[in-house]
Amino acid sequence: MRRIIHSYRIVMRMILIRTAALAVVVTLAASTLAACADAETDAVAVATTTPLGSVLSDIATCAGGRSSTLMGPGDDPHTFSASSAEVAGMAEAGLVFANGLGLEEGLSSALAGAAADGATVVEIAPLVDPIGFAEDPHGDEGEHADESGEDPHFWLDVARMARAAEVMGGVLADETGDDAYRACGETVRDALLETDAEVREILAAVPDARRVLVTDHHSFGYFALAYDFRVAGVVIPGGSTDAEPSSAELAALVEVIRETGTPAIFSNTAAASSLVDAVAAEAGTDVTVVPLYVGSVGPEGSGAETYSGMMVTNATLIADALG
Numbered sequence: 001m002r003r004i005i006h007s008y009r010i011v012m013r014m015i016l017i018r019t020a021a022l023a024v025v026v027t028l029a030a031s032t033l034a035a036c037a038d039a040e041t042d043a044v045a046v047a048t049t050t051p052l053g054s055v056l057s058d059i060a061t062c063a064g065g066r067s068s069t070l071m072g073p074g075d076d077p078h079t080f081s082a083s084s085a086e087v088a089g090m091a092e093a094g095l096v097f098a099n100g101l102g103l104e105e106g107l108s109s110a111l112a113g114a115a116a117d118g119a120t121v122v123e124i125a126p127l128v129d130p131i132g133f134a135e136d137p138h139g140d141e142g143e144h145a146d147e148s149g150e151d152p153h154f155w156l157d158v159a160r161m162a163r164a165a166e167v168m169g170g171v172l173a174d175e176t177g178d179d180a181y182r183a184c185g186e187t188v189r190d191a192l193l194e195t196d197a198e199v200r201e202i203l204a205a206v207p208d209a210r211r212v213l214v215t216d217h218h219s220f221g222y223f224a225l226a227y228d229f230r231v232a233g234v235v236i237p238g239g240s241t242d243a244e245p246s247s248a249e250l251a252a253l254v255e256v257i258r259e260t261g262t263p264a265i266f267s268n269t270a271a272a273s274s275l276v277d278a279v280a281a282e283a284g285t286d287v288t289v290v291p292l293y294v295g296s297v298g299p300e301g302s303g304a305e306t307y308s309g310m311m312v313t314n315a316t317l318i319a320d321a322l323g
């Protein structure tokens with residue numbers, strides 16, 4: 001009996017210790033949350049997409065400031081929509097870097113709302129010499145000749161993202177009055193130009209005849225132009241991820257894949273589509289589906305968690321698939 005009582009006391013003591021530990025954990029979690037909330041408030045600017053957010057974070061960190069990013073790894077910028085707290089966060093930061101040219105289809109009213117609440121919303125794509133969908137190197141298929149307007153997917157050309165870094169640094173310096181942001185924009189630009197050279201070096205392994213891309217949606221126009229590839233076809237028609245191909249379009253694409261003899265179709269980690277797998281299966285057993293980081297950086301540990309890492313990873317995956 002005595003022994004049982006003794007054990008009971010130990011159990012009670014353990015429960016008390018655990019309760020105390022839990023209280024400490026809860027307190028820590030609450031203060032961490034408070035710190036995060038402060039960080040959001042302290043953010044010098046908010047970026048909408050993860051590629052822009054990664055570059056903005058490098059500039060802000062270099063200048064001793066903080067930034068935040070609306071989307072998370074794996075979010076598709078075409079379909080992402082913000083919570084009301086996130087919309088309030090954008091207005092609070094006062095400066096928002098958006099991709100623009102219609103990329104953030106689910107955010108248009110949120111961005112308009114942030115601007116109406118006094119935030120400066122800077123769309124980056126129109127500032128880095130955008131190309132039209134029709135100007136993209138499609139080869140002779142003319143598949144998207146009917147598409148009009150400018151292509152928002154500028155970040156898939158690293159040299160254009162380097163220019164974006166310089167633009168963001170300049171805007172930050174003007175908005176804050178702190179010239180460190182301008183210098184840091186230039187530092188990050190130079191680092192990205194090194195990444196661009198690294199991407200070119202990796203892609204040099206792909207022979208001319210195999211520089212053919214078939215992708216999930218029409219997003220590789222800038223990449224093709226910058227790195228000398230040809231976009232032979234896309235699974236989802238148009239410049240967004242939310243369209244539906246007709247069966248005739250899919251059959252035509254399967255024919256293009258067979259004719260070009262391309263060994264891979266590149267899918268999108270931010271917008272998985274079973275249609276991509278279906279097209280690959282239809283085209284032949286030797287056609288593999290290779291997921292690329294198209295709309296978003298990758299999760300922690302993927303090697304693609306930063307914008308630079310994302311582009312080097314993409315280049316490596318493309319070179320491995322086509323080289």
Ligand SMILES: [Zn+2]
Pocket residue numbers: 078153217218219239240241295
């Ligand atoms: Zn896209």
